[in-house]
Amino acid sequence: MKFTTLFSLTLLAGLGLAGCSKDSSSDTQGNAKLEVRLTDAPGDFSRVSLDVQQIEVHLKDENDPKGWQFLPFTPQAINVLDYVNGRSALLVSTDFAAGDLKEIRLILGPNSTVTTRDGEVYALKTPSGQSSGVKLKLDKVSLRQRETFQLLLDFDVAKSIVERGNWKPGNDKKERFLLKPVIRLVAQDVAGGLYGQVTPAAALPQILAIRSSLTPADTFSTSADATGAFKLQALPSGTYRVEFYPTTVAPINQPAYQTVTRSGVVVTNNQATDMSQISLLK
Template sequence: MKLRRLLPLVLLSAAAFAGCSKDESSNSKLEVRLMDGPGDFQRVVLDVQKLEVHLKEENDPEGWKLLPFQAQTINVLEYVNGRSALLVSTDFEPGDLKEIRLLLGPDSYVVGRDGQRYDLKTPSGQTSGVKLKLDKASLQARQTFQLLLDFDVAKSVVERGNWRPGNDKKERYLLKPVIRVVAQDLRASLRGTVTPVAALPQVLAIRSSITVPDTFSTSADAAGAFQLSGLPAGTYRVELFPTTTAPTGQPAYRNIVRSNVSIVNNQTTDLGQIQLN
């Protein structure tokens, strides 16, 4: 009698387990990463509270899904030269993603070259969030899909025109986020090294093979290396601009331009070593 009563429960449990395994086996994995374009600050810290994606048609309030993200402050200047911060990595049902939204808290700030902290006012980010539309972002079954949020510091941190030294430091800068979203299928990269490393150049990669050129930027690190990731395929002009001057008695640092650089999807184009003097 005991065996007869237990057998249906065993069969039911096995069926439930099999059904669960089948569903999970068709899941995708969604990753969200953050990287940065350079800006003239010592630190740029974002207070990111929540991340959400929209799964339905525009203006459908029921389409938002909260991602498993741990609220944190992120110094985006740590993520240049091909480095990125992993914000989310989670199992996700296959389907289309329409938008991603960042909700920012009140504790975003910058530290300027003068070493002073300046709060960033982000009224829109604190209320409705920073919404970014996604183009052709479709998760396929049993695949990993990555959204790379390319934060442009130089365009996002805006100084008030009427601010003067001695004014309230909290009123100097506004945060108006300019973020490019790169989907997983854009996996081309560009890299190289510069000498002398003390030149610390900014690097621009300008996609010239389209009507309205795209510009992507980064900076060389302390070892002279630079890398841009998530580039669309095409023909580029690469420009390097030293941000320092050569010591007395040494040849001056020069701006360098490389034209007709071919970027191929899923490949890394290496410019090798570039001499700046």
């Protein structure tokens, strides 16, 4: 795995996180693929619900106000404690024009809450500046054509939620906790892949690689060439279900072609997984 930038940030203004969008892979000429994901270091709470509003990236010089671009998302509440011990939430997965990213800006709405171990729910307040968001600089992040790039937001709950020193039981629940986010931002190329050979080549199948380890699933597609060879590049690591759909009909008096599925195909970063030979004959 190639780490393009790795740094820790203590954010003292409003936080926002992208909502989820289901990806349908595209090989559109000139496009890259951009992912934004969220993971968490656990804290001593039973639930931390973030009111997710939007996420943007900046494509131009730092001081150019026209450089911000929205990423696709669905506003929602995310319990960050669901994503600990290596799990992560896919917030954004989208085709994106190749080029440099300068900054990302994160926005959180006003309805975040924290639930303590005794089941009490408290408003999670953010300091001023929430409406304009938090700008995080990216160092030398370049999206390349037909490759996948991932921004991982590693949220530290234990350090990010602060109890007011003068709060006492019976006080307004809106005043107990402040959100002063501590986030480690990891930007990295995603460069896994898989390849193989389909027989008979005349079946000319469409091939779908579905990352079944995600909810919703992430789907990538390609087609076998005239020799039956196929290859999918720039796949995020994970476990895939690979489906083969013939697009032609077998000649008369020959065995018919059939749809074939291979489950549990593991893709690892910076490696190409060999699926060997796949027969589509009944």
